[in-house]
Amino acid sequence: MGEIRIVEPVNLVIFMFSSHLDYWFDEIKPELIKHFGPIDYISKPLDFEKYTLYYNEEMGSGIFGRLISFERLIHPSMLSIIKVKTNEIEQRYAVDGNRRFNLDPGYMHHMQFVLATTKMWPHRIYIGHGIYAEPTLMYINGRWKDYDFTYPNYKEQVYKDELTNIRELYLEKRKNFLNNLSRSKKQRVRE
Template sequence: MGKVRIVEPVNLVIFMFSSHIDYWFNEVKDELVSLFGPMDYVSDALDFEKYTLYYNEEMGSGIIGRLISFERLIHPSLLSMIKVKTNEIELKYAVDGKRRFNLDPGYMHHMQFVLATTKMWPHRIYIGHGIYAEPTLMYINGRWKDYDFTYPNYKEEVYKEELSKIRELYLEKRKNYLRQVFEKKGR
């Protein structure tokens, strides 16, 4: 029988995309910070529209995204509630039922990148509150490896490079967290 272990905290990451990304990022940045704490990384603009036109009718053309990392680590069980909250923010700014931006929360662990979704699919795991977890990428042998079902944008090197930057920040935070845990146990 395996021993139940304490779950390590993970790094909250939100992928925000919109046809007016800079405007909407500036509009909701303070709200995101008030909910999830200070941001420690915001990626350069990432092309999103070349991977799908699915959102164009709702948001317009020229959709660009940014990956946002938050300084505070979270327990992975919070992902479903975070997705519920980001959905509420999207609806708050919607016009005539059409979202102006999308907030896709997920988390970075040293071995994986996981996204939250409301849509059921065979490889997704239900995590509560109507939300599923999507294993998106795994980190193995020093690089990101995608799955057959990984969203096309996350299969691209430019996205993986940005996620690697966030992973490096996470590894430093994780090291500090583990040092504090071991210091407390040593007392």
């Protein structure tokens, strides 16, 4: 029988995209910080429209995105609640039902990058609150590996490079967390 272990915390990452990316990011940044804590990494603008025109009717043309990393680590079970919150933020700024931006939350673990979605598909796992988790990339043998079903933008090296930057930040935070956990256990044993 396998031993149940403490689930490692993960790094919250939100991919925000819009045809007016910098404007909307500046508008909602305080709200993102209020709900999810300090931001510790913002990627360069990433072309999103080259992968799909699906959002153009709703948001307009010239859609770019940014990967945003948050300083505080989260428990992976929080992803569904975070997705519900980001959906609420999107709707609050919508005009006539059209979103001005999209917020796609996910998390970084040292072995994987996972996104949240409201849409069921055979490879997605239900995680509560009407939300599914999609394993998007795995980190193996020193590089990101995509799946057949990975969104096209996340198959591109420019996205993987930005995720590698976030992964490096996460590894340092993870190391600190595990060291603190170990010290805490030793302290309890002494008491």
